[in-house]
Amino acid sequence: MSDRPGGFFSALGRALLPLRCLACQEPGAAGLDLCPACRAALPWNHSACARCALPLPRPAPRCGRCAGARPPQAAARAVFLHAAPVDQLHRRLKFHGDLAAGRLLGQLLAEGLAGAARPQALVPLPLHRSRLRQRGYDQALELARPLARALRLPLLDGRLARGRATAPQSRLDAAARRRNVRGAFEILAGPSLPAHLALFDDVMTTGATLQEAALALRRAGVQRVDLWVLARA
Template sequence: MRRVLADFFAGLGPALLPWRCLVCTDPGEGALDLCAACRRDLPWNHCACARCGLPLPRPAPRCGRCLGHPPVQASTQAVFRYAPPLDRLLPRLKFHGDLAAGRLLAGLLAEGLAGAPRPAALVPIPLHRSRLRQRGYDQALELARPLARALALPLLANALQRGRATAPQSELDARARRGNVRGAFRLAPGIALPAHVALFDDVMTTGATLAEAARLLRRAGVARVDLWVAARA
């Protein structure tokens, strides 16, 4: 029912529901809930480590950390830095079910990832079923679904499963985060994986969650795993 209502209201269009900026409430620009001024201020992550997506003073193939300890992923496409207004828009979707924020973010992600190396499929990081029941929706999937549609990519929505519940990563330091997600994922039975996939999540901080999922995919025979995220801390 939630999906039906969301599609219905999205289909009404700006004639009945004029676009308003979700950041400042001024009139939106084009078919986005974002005004021209707030769009100019978006924290695009153009200067970043190509391997882990870490914001840098200038673009580089690898940051110092990746030079010393190469990560499992081949590349990371982090569209934004986790800064205003992303640090408000993403929580509105993640914790408050704000479908308008999700629609805006998905449109911006499709724009930011249009030129990225194209994987054969997009694989979202899943929530554990207990957290999914509590929240009622999976924010990564809610962003990945329209993103895959916009970029004409197959979406393997059920390829990964969380085999056990984990503590919220935001409450842990870097070392604890790695231990928290170790062994947390499993592959769905009988899933066929292509040689090149992009793992998708909403926010990347230390990268522990994405790295654990990427290692599982590599062990399963995936030759190349890229990381796609909305924002990089």
């Protein structure tokens, strides 16, 4: 049974209502609110750098940028490119609170990450409390919850925190993004963290925010941090 109020009745409603593609409104299929045509059009990120998930002509252990650097993460998996129809579904969740879109993306995430190296726990990248108050929910957490359940991973929500508010990264170039998030994350008091964690966010662009959070986890004693994201911009 769902751990949310009304979860049973929501699940019952989904079971009784016909599946409907959230991208084009055609009938859904295979247990998803996604039609076969839109499923075939999903922009899977199968060919990428294994260290930062940058799309490449062919899969590689490291891209040119990662070959000349020592990023704090051991590996990165971006399930999709940030392209249609995933980008549309993501915007519906992030800016309009569309939990049906979030549920579908969570199902696709579980499918795409089923073969990833399994961490001991999943850590969602947190919003600063001021941004959380403004938006009312955390889209990364809304995706991480069903993903953790599907992969049977503990969800460590509340141990990684943003110690200060930062400017929106979308307005900044790559160098400014790194400066903007430097020292922005902190680890809150609690039991020792597992040795291997996956840090989850919805979208990765340059990776500056995720890498800064991964660095905070490494400094707290985590031996291996993998980056998992819905989509790579």
